[in-house]
Every structure is written in structure tokens, then in C-alpha cells.
Amino acid sequence: MDIKVLGSGCANCRNTIALIQQVAQDKGATITLDKVEALRDIVGYGVMATPGVVIDGRVVHAGGVPSRSKVEGWFAG
DSSP, X not given: OEEEEESSSOHHHHHHHHHXXXXXXXXXXXXXXXXXXXXXXXXXXXXXXXXXXXXXXXXXXXXXXXXXXXXXXXXXX
């Protein structure tokens, strides 16, 4: 699973990365996690509010730290 967190490096972006890493570890999921900070690249995904999360090329979240249950749902199916 290829995951990108879109954001400028704010606290919410760091918290989102930490949450994804924690849930992936808890679920035993193998992920590639990248951080995208360039505004041009973030806007290229159509995300106007950060942090945004892209999984396998599809935007699944934008604007705020996702809930733990939402992140767990990404690893469920």
C-alpha cells in the first residue's frame, strides 16, 4: 500500500503520519509512507486543505487529522 501525506509539515501533518504508522503497525500492514510538502504537488491532487492522505493514487482524506477509526478502515479492505 502506497500512502502519501500531503501537507506543509504542520503539527496536524505530523500527527497524521504518526497515526497512520501506528495503525499500520498494529494491523501488521506493509506500507510505503511518503510526505509531500510541495504546494504544487499538493494542489495537483486537488487537495485544498491539509493534511491530505492519498492511498495508491486516490485521495481518501483532506483537511484535518483523520480519526483512528477512519484510518483503521483504510487497512480493513
